[in-house]
Each structure stands twice: as C-alpha cells, then as structure tokens.
Amino acid sequence: MTTEARYSLYHPKWYRHPVSVWWWLSSWRFTKFVLRELTSVPVAIFSLLTLWQVRSLANGPEAYARFEAWMSTPLAIALNLLIFVAVLFHAQTWFHLAPKAMEVRLSGKRVPDLLIIVSNYIGWLVVSAVVAWLWLGR
C-alpha cells in the first residue's frame, strides 16, 4: 500500500474513491454529455458572427461585402461547418430532452414523448423554411 486512507469526516476508516477531473472520459455516455454541453461555445460564436453580420449591414455595402468575403475564406467555411455540426447536435439533443421539462396533458391524459419530439422537428422545419424564404428574397 502506497497511498494513505482517504478519510471521511468523523469516520476515519470509511473509504472514498477520489473523483478524477477526467471523470467524463470514463464512459462514452459521459463524454457525449460533455460534448453536448460544449456546443455552447459554437453557439455563442455564431451569435457573435450574426452580430458582426448585422453591424456590417449597417455600415454599408462595402462593409457587408467584406463580411461576405471573409465568410468565403476556407477558415471561415471550416469554422461554420464545425458550428453547423455542433448546432445540429444541440438541436437533436434539445428536442429530445426539452419535452421532459413540460408534461403536456390533453383532457387529462399525458401526451406521449415521441409525439412531442416529432412536433418539435416539424416546427423546426417549418420555422427554418419561413426564415429561408424571407431572407433569400421572396
């Protein structure tokens, strides 16, 4: 034995395994959870990119052209691809988990989870189509 016993307060003989900072690498389900949480970073980055887009719109056609030119660089496309994958992962996990926060009842009976998840996806498609239509020029 090379390590000392890890004491629990008032019970020196009870053993507590130390929790490593790499706990989330010990199982794929935990790693998937941390990856899901890390999508917060690409999401925040894209928010700022959109802010830049609005700002350059306000500053005139040359500024907007510079924005669009940067977005076409290989670095930007790679970044946006990463953001796209992250955002899709976020959306998929969000639609599957968010229904748990609200138990929807119609005339006293619980609406099954699958129905709520499917409606989330349908709503997503509808909203995306509307946004794309409005923006890309009716």
Added chain:
Amino acid sequence: MADTITVSVSRYRPEQESEPTFQDYDVPLRDDWAILDALNHIKDAVDGSLSYRWSCRMGVCGSCGMMVNGEPTLTCAAFLSKYAPGPVRVEPLRYFPIVRDLVVDITSFMTKLKKVKPWIVREDEKPLSEGEYRQSPDELDTYKRYSMCINCLLCYSACPVIGLEPSFIGPAATALAQRYNLDSRDQGAAERLSILSQDDGMWQCTFVGECSEVCPKDVDPAGAIQRYKLTGAANWFKTMLPWASK
C-alpha cells in the same frame, strides 16, 4: 457455455488495509443466477467474510444496488449469463463512502430525503367526520411515476454532479419531493420549492440524464427535476417582478 465465471469483487477491510482491493472468485455459471446469487454462493461456500446488503432478491426493496462492470445495477436483477464469459467486476455503489467490502454508508441520502419533507403536508387537517380525501385516477396519474422510487440510490451513483458536489440534493430526493408536490392532497409545494431552490438544491442539476437511464423502476428523476426547474422559474417570475401578487 462454460461452467464457471470469474467474479472480481471489491474488498475493503479497514482493519487491515487502507484502500479497496479486488479479489477474484470462480463461481458456477448457472443461467438462472443473478449477480446476487453469485455473491450469496461466495459467502455461503467460498468466503464467509464477504459483506454486502440484500433483501427481497426481486427488485423491490432497493438494498442490493452495486456497480457491476462500472454500471450502477440492482444485483438481484442482473443475470450472470449476461456477463459471460466474464470476468465480472462488482464494486460498491459509487460516490458513497465505503464502510466495508460492498457496503456503503447512505446517511447522506437519508438526510437529504428528510430535508424535502417526503410526506403529505397540510395546513389544515380535515377531521375524520368530514370523510376521506378523494382522488381521481387522473390525479393519481400525475404523481404515480415518482412514487415508484425504491430508494436504491443507483441514480446517485450515475449522477456526475453527486460525484463532484456530494452535497447536491440529488435525483431521488427531488423526484420524491415532486411526488408529494403533485399529489392533490398535499399543500406543501411552496415549502418544498424554497428548500429545493437553495444552494445544493435542484439548480445544480445539469440534466445529464444518466439517473433516468439507470433507474430500475422507470421513475425518470431527470424529468422530475426539469419540471421542477420550470416550476421554479415560473414562480420566480411571479414573485420577483414588479407586478408580483404575493
């Protein structure tokens, strides 16, 4: 199928060692045996010094929870043949202090459970002469799922937040609080909300969801906590904003 399977059991004898070690036992591989049967065989026929908890051996008492191959499991419900050819690793429930071998101390949970007042709280007790409290099947349905908890604590072992913040109130305690909050006979929802809104309450949960994955009774504590967060947020808006009606 082979005759035997190796069960690698975590042993901890505080009087002779300062940390847990593994001891291997070869156990008959019978297809009607669960891990618990293997442990009983070890204790009866091989090594009587092994310490562990069990009771009903049919998945309703919640006593026999342990880590089997790193997963929180009820050992009476996990068939030995599922782990063939082995070896199977059996360890005490994670994130609880180990008293001896496979026995852990669950006092922390008992304290947390008591904190959430898991009983019907009423401001006014109806006298017997006024009859019973009536509850429709739909009203029962709103909380029934959360009442199925057997306090096996597998969810605590599955929750990384419990590992990182041992004082977190945890999945089962919150699900049981919800069981009473949603009960039509109960009037203690406000009281429990203020208890669970404290530092080590429900807000520490990051919705990993593992608790619901390992729950043997399909209680879905993760869902209970998320619904409670929504209730807490709605309550915050009602009380914190200028048009609050207290």
Added chain:
Amino acid sequence: MLKRMTPLLWFLFSAGGTVAALLFPVHVLVTGLLIPLGWIDAPGYDSVVSLVRHPLARLYLFVLISLPLFHGAHRFRYTLYDGLKLKHLHVPIVLICYGSALTGTVATGYFLWNFS
C-alpha cells in the same frame, strides 16, 4: 444576489437553447455554408437591408443573437465547474460568462436600435 437570480438565468438558458435549436441551423446553413460556397445566390445588399430595417426583423435579430449568448454563457459556466472541476473559481467564471453575454446583448440592442 446571483443565487436569487438562478431561476432567471436558467430560464434565459432554456429560451436561448430553444432559439438556437430552432433557428441557428438554418442561419448557419445559409450564411455560413450555402452562400459562401456559392450553392445559393446571395440576396443583394439592398434586399437584405430593407428586410432588416423592419422593426419586427430587428426584434427577431435581437432575440436571435442575445438569447443564445446567455444560453452559451450559462452552459459553459457549468461545463467549467463540472468538466474541469473549476467551481472554486466561480467568481471570475460567473463575471466573465454572464458579463460577456450581457455586453453582447447590450451591443446588439444598441446596433439594432440605431440601424438604418
């Protein structure tokens, strides 16, 4: 003070997550991939500006940008606590995360208000 705001911060996280889940995929796809790669014709500067000038469009953009910033800040804060066990640094973490989200939101509000 922060403890009393926990439910609000969680609510902003939730709202931001919903906005990001529903609306970011199409925005990233169009602005980040389809247009730069030339698979779709970019709408002209004038048509986009006239669309954005509309008060509803500016409100939409405000929500689109600011809520996910709070979502990201809240989630990242807890990822640092749990993923890297940095809870003891909660004071600088909280200040940096929510501070940036708030700064971003105020800047967004300012730019959109003065958009012309």
